[in-house]
Amino acid sequence: MAKAEPGAGAGVSDLAASVGLTDEDLLGMYRVIATARAVDERMWVLNRAGRIPFVISGQGHEGAQAAIAWPLKRQFDWIAPFYRSIATCLAFGMQARDILTAQYAKAIDPSSGGRQMPGHYGNVANNLVSLSSPVATQMLHAVGIALAAKIRKTGQVAMTSMGEGSSNQGDVHEGLNFAAIHKLPFILVVENNGYAISVPVSKQLAVADVAARASGYGIPGVVVDGADVLTCYRAARDAVERARAGEGPTLIEAKVIRLTAHSSDDQQTKYRSEEELKALRESDPLPRFRAELQDAGVLTEELEATIAAEVKADIDEATEYAETAADPSPSEAMKWVYAEDWPSEEPPAWGFGGGHGMAGHEGDTSAAKDAV
């Protein structure tokens, strides 16, 4: 992912300097965004080909995601992502393989070992919190992680992200309030794509910006154009600095677009017009960031082609790997309900637990397995 280009990115262009980064950083972000898009597109291809049953994707969100994750320290800070966070996860240490083994729900999927639906990323090696489906619950986990960081004085920052629809859940209110009171090193990123499945933002909120809520908690609320990668980066960098300095949480709202249907189960043409869908492409962060890097001389045509080829190879390899990896085994399915095994949690050896009338059946545990 962060592999340096031979001879490229070593310098510091004016563009990089303007945000205090190196060209390597900018190219790294670009590679994350490009990989996220490519893996996402691959998911839809696999879905249409009947290889994977479900897709939920981050197309249109990748610029904001890569940029906002960038100032956080990998394997030190924490992120509680959401189901569109492919670029966030890639920026924070996950690989295309990790995304694809989750799509295929294979035993080796580092997020859940094939137990969760695709999109429920998270793994301990990268301090990426395991995600559930009920939206916004991860808000409080990230706040708690930040609380532990403060109490343990680790210097860590915890970030979470979610959609604007999800930000209306009660947990968000409770979490922002607590984080603000205790000046926790916490960042809430709202990726506002204008829809909660089919419900437009006008039916979700009575205000133009979710960020308007920040002042009600006494914390800064920042609105950024999610297609403007470096502006997103700047906002995140400032928030991380504030958090690290003990100045408390920040709410960053990135206005992004949802380039796809909500998921592979959704028909968005029922509630979005053709014109609206067409206009979206203008706010696509990928071509815009590409052009920005080209204009700044950071990304040459040759380099772009090299990255594109590498990304494709990476994803081809990851697809092949995931496709051929082993399914999880039912013999493991009772594991990790608790840290230890509890035999009493198994159903009875069918045939009634060895009643005196049933002596012969006692201990017939193979039958029990079949029975559930």
Next chain:
Amino acid sequence: MAKAEPGAGAGVSDLAASVGLTDEDLLGMYRVIATARAVDERMWVLNRAGRIPFVISGQGHEGAQAAIAWPLKRQFDWIAPFYRSIATCLAFGMQARDILTAQYAKAIDPSSGGRQMPGHYGNVANNLVSLSSPVATQMLHAVGIALAAKIRKTGQVAMTSMGEGSSNQGDVHEGLNFAAIHKLPFILVVENNGYAISVPVSKQLAVADVAARASGYGIPGVVVDGADVLTCYRAARDAVERARAGEGPTLIEAKVIRLTAHSSDDQQTKYRSEEELKALRESDPLPRFRAELQDAGVLTEELEATIAAEVKADIDEATEYAETAADPSPSEAMKWVYAEDWPSEEPPAWGFGGGHGMAGHEGDTSAAKDAV
């Protein structure tokens, strides 16, 4: 309660005119406040005398409560009160008797027939929503009532009140957001007394005013001095007008004081200093409103004495009434789980439901009653 004083209150003093009311209104409010205080003090006396086991009171909140309930139409608009809402309930149609029968948990208690703890006021005759203990849940009931009013085009307004501590619950966020989106005829009153039991407001909120949250929902947030009765009235009147005109919800925060411990189970000296407790008396709404009415010539000394005597007589009578009223009967205790009776919800006729080995026990339902 709203009984007109002979020869008094018929006019319109400058003070009354300044808020568009009559002297009768001002005296009505005064009587509510005085009655609320007196019934509240009586509750503590009865508690110390071992007559009633539990008290939770509204002392210090009464001015704001009476004033804010005033512009709402009785038996037409709706209020979802909280456990300190004695003055609110009195202003909205309940009587001292109703408060005291609830204290004694008598069968005739109109709030719950003796089923709920004291303080859980509410009755259908007065459009006062039955209250539970988990705080802030009533928020959503009031929002739903306002939604029904809008859909049914009844012209009703729904108000709810709660403490500042409770306003941090998730339900408040969800409710304000929804009410704002749909411009519901809804008013949230936060009675901020600086404490949630022992937790000072500095540990509950990172902002000075709960009302600061209103802008995050695109609605007005107003802060009023809860000891200043007519200012409270004005804020409520404006909110009711806005609501009735279809302009949507308002958040009113009244800064009040808690003159007593949290409840009869609480020892507030453990977390509040003597000086703090002493200083409270200066913000007591009752003497302040009394003085204001006296200065304005609305309340003469004679009238004050008459009202005091009437209030005392009312409460004496109510105490006597409640003390001697009948307890609810256990034979009614299974009633009103559902609108109909469901015999299958009763425990089995003990002795095993008439097994063939138990024929003699079949139908022995009296035993069943004992067994639960």
Next chain:
Amino acid sequence: MALKTFIEAIRETLAEEMRRDESVIVLGEDVGLKGGVFLATDGLYAEFGEDRVIDTPLTESLIVGASIGAAMNGLRPVAEIQFADFIHPAFNQLVSEAARMRYRSNNGFGVPMTVRAPYGGGVHGALYHSQSVEAFFAHVPGLKVVIPSTPYDAAGLLRSSIRDDDPVLFFEHKKMYRSVRGDVPAAGFTVPLGQAAITHPGTQITVIAYGLMAHYALEAADVVAEEGISVEVVDLRTLRPLDKDTVLSSVRKTGKCLVVYEDNRFLGYGAEICSIIAEEAFDYLDGPVTRIAGPDVPGVPYNHVLEDWFMVNPEKIADGIRKLAAY
């Protein structure tokens, strides 16, 4: 009579009730223009408008809490929780508020509200789109819990639920939405709450089930019938209030009982059925009251191999019947 899918029966009943009674409203996430993620409310927005078909924000506690309030002020809300798995944020409003309003107000207030939610597994929905949540709510006095298994019952019971004066949780197995068809009369018939149905009469073993499992129980009954085992299948239809009479009569007749549910075994809904039978039909039992239920893991896993491992199916039920028959 017309042949309808399970979801058609639901959708059309909603429309009919909305036509019949203008106090009926529908609210929930995506129930408007989109018509619900399963299309259970498709067409209602067009017919009844946005006042009566409300796309709420993504806030389950609000959906239920505001329905409670609206029910107290003259409406009959039918709330949709997009997946039963997402009902938990509304748990407090359901358990502390809806269930207790009538009791705590001594019949002052009632909450005529229906909460519909798709539940159940076998649809590749993983931990959070497969749950059975009925046990949580069937435990709560004051709530009614309905789980139909046929289009006919879905229509008749949904109508009764909407017209009921108390809060009803109406759970629809999502795997049945399009896979189950059945005759549904055109007229506004009702199926009363609180009545189980014997869907397959038999003599040797009673199998008690509901929802998708009621179908699997019938399939299993057919399979073992060929082996000479006569099974009586009881489809509970309403889980609370429970039709104890039908359950007990059947077990007293057959002497053996297998209770089937898809939810986790431990303290799942079937535990109450087993307990009632063990206590109230003890003398009639010729074998232990047994259960076939989901394993005790925190949700249906996603990978199809694991999902198959989790799900109760006709074979597992037939196996349980055979063993009980041999007892």
Next chain:
Amino acid sequence: MALKTFIEAIRETLAEEMRRDESVIVLGEDVGLKGGVFLATDGLYAEFGEDRVIDTPLTESLIVGASIGAAMNGLRPVAEIQFADFIHPAFNQLVSEAARMRYRSNNGFGVPMTVRAPYGGGVHGALYHSQSVEAFFAHVPGLKVVIPSTPYDAAGLLRSSIRDDDPVLFFEHKKMYRSVRGDVPAAGFTVPLGQAAITHPGTQITVIAYGLMAHYALEAADVVAEEGISVEVVDLRTLRPLDKDTVLSSVRKTGKCLVVYEDNRFLGYGAEICSIIAEEAFDYLDGPVTRIAGPDVPGVPYNHVLEDWFMVNPEKIADGIRKLAAY
């Protein structure tokens, strides 16, 4: 050994564990300066400071949700829910999150968190300060549920809970806080989770109970002993994971079983115990598995006459024993 009240045992165990392991923190409403509304955390604020004893805002979902996060980042939070009745706003965080974190992450993340809450009636607390909520959580794989009945067990089990690597719900019957005393050793002993105790050996009838009901069961056992009925009382102590062996061994020995719980009868925790016994000890049963439990109304009513009507007490249990003995 020192004689301590139930709440003293809890308070001192909290203090000891905080001294022993600085990753242990306490958080909840009023747990700081006030020391908790029942004084279970009294003195902790003075000793450990506001970093480790946190007065949270009035937000139960936050209390549990932030504890989950803190547990994932190196702490062992002990959260207090002021009354078990107020745990419902945190239901989603407990059931969807805490319970499933380890399973869904394939053992990637664990949640070493303890949630303490006072439960139970008979204290004039009415519908919302009297609830038994164990059935909701004992149904959920991934959660552990502990209900101690003696100061010794409270100390030993609380220590095990705090040191456990999974989420534990630790329910304390509030009527026992000051009314129950017992010997508690000074040293940091533990009582392992998942082990029931036979607190009164007997031969004719097994009575299974926990919490306050475990005391009432003992009282009832003493009463009927004088009438010649020998009762074996099993105090479950941990409701999940359940010590099935002790339960089944006892019932296989006595042949009769009465399950006692204070919660509403229908689908209360005891329903699972009855079901297990009915299925796994059927051949040993000389009488039906029976239950004495709270009536099915939505909460304990306030008025003392109604409260007495609701509450299970030693007389009701003794009555149940007598009837079962006569069977």
